[in-house]
Amino acid sequence: EAGVAQSPRYKIIEKRQSVAFWCNPISGHATLYWYQQILGQGPKLLIQFQNNGVVDDSQLPKDRFSAERLKGVDSTLKIQPAKLEDSAVYLCASSSRGRGNTEAFFGQGTRLTVV
């Protein structure tokens, strides 16, 4: 089966600009996660969707970050305006259900550099 697809792979923007990332999860996966991974650290959960509803966005900086998952499939994560500290890899993951031994499958990520 096809894995989690993300685009773009790399993005360089200036601070105060806006940027958007796209994610297409594995077909049939109801749960979708966006993580931020700063170099040398573990992934930090930004937002989690169950189908097209948000179930956790407690660590999402809502003044500049937004995300949506229209129709419960694809998702986009947006940053506006970007700051230098947003430089990180943004990972999208999906799982078939939100409980038990169902692991999360990760996409290749988008490496964002803010200059």
Next chain:
Amino acid sequence: GQNIDQPTEMTATEGAIVQINCTYQTSGFNGLFWYQQHAGEAPTFLSYNVLDGLEEKGRFSSFLSRSKGYSYLLLKELQMKDSASYLCAVRGPDSWGKFQFGAGTQVVVTP
């Protein structure tokens, strides 16, 4: 929430065994996962524990003690390709099963 701790880095020689410890403090628990992440790549799933005890998968084994909030990942017969970051992740008890990750342990395998 969860507080997950693991060592920053470990070095071992090819053919040896390395044990990566993970301790966690959580208000609820629905499983512990180990992921492997090579530099510049996405994390890939290695193992899952929800009950106490040892789970073995080839050269990799994972152990869990829920009462102690402790897990370890055992890598046997180390190969150069095992050089990577190993991430411990705890799944929360909520109906939506949030994953929280530790900072990762960088394992360096030397010839």
